[in-house]
Amino acid sequence: MSQGFANSRNSEVKCSCGRAAVVHTGKNGANPGTKFYGCPMWPNTSCKMFVPVDDKKVVDELQIKLLESYTTIGEFEMIQKFNEDRIKDLEKKNKDLLQKVQSLKTELWEQKLEVMRANQKHLSIALFVALILVVVFYNVN
Ligand SMILES: [Zn+2]
Numbered sequence: 001m002s003q004g005f006a007n008s009r010n011s012e013v014k015c016s017c018g019r020a021a022v023v024h025t026g027k028n029g030a031n032p033g034t035k036f037y038g039c040p041m042w043p044n045t046s047c048k049m050f051v052p053v054d055d056k057k058v059v060d061e062l063q064i065k066l067l068e069s070y071t072t073i074g075e076f077e078m079i080q081k082f083n084e085d086r087i088k089d090l091e092k093k094n095k096d097l098l099q100k101v102q103s104l105k106t107e108l109w110e111q112k113l114e115v116m117r118a119n120q121k122h123l124s125i126a127l128f129v130a131l132i133l134v135v136v137f138y139n140v141n
């Protein structure tokens with residue numbers, strides 16, 4: 001199997017020997033024009049690196065999508081945090097309002113008791129006056 005190659009450097013991908021892989025373009029073989037990552041020393045090397053560039057592209061695209069997913073997750077987490085803070089805030093407001101309602105209820109009861117006491121006082125006076133009128137009436141007769 002004999003192939004000729006046009007080489008171009010690509011520093012992102014490394015060969016198994018640690019050297020920066022280069023992009024080879026197959027000139028012969030089954031698919032001439034196919035680009036793949038290979039050892040820069042090829043063919044004078046025992047390295048068998050053969051990674052089609054398209055696969056690398058797919059991997060890169062998946063990594064970009066993964067990063068985008070992380071960003072989306074981060075945004076959702078921020079929204080969730082915001083909503084949690086809002087819920088806490090609303091719960092606090094609700095608690096404050098319930099306390100206010102309780103305090104107003106207590107105040108209302110105190111006022112009702114005061115009215116009842118005043119009514120009792122008026123009733124007592126009325127009864128006292130009635131008693132005096134009865135005594136005066138019997139004494140007159
Ligand atoms: Zn190599």
